[in-house]
Amino acid sequence: MKQLLAFSGIEPERLELKWVSSAEGPRFAHVVTDFVERIRGLGPSPLRTGASARKAG
Secondary structure, X not given: OHHHHHHOOXXXXXXXXXXXXXXXXXXXXXXXXXXXXXHHHHOOOOOOOHHHHHHHO
């Protein structure tokens, strides 16, 4: 899937898969927080252009 994203011009870092048990609440929060920070660091999605990018800002 990451190769397909790269081929499409989307950073492969925008995809991540982690297995987290329902009993691992703190770990889930940590995984999601880290991922969100990395995505924000990448900036806006290359798929967002024009009006859709302005609405998200």
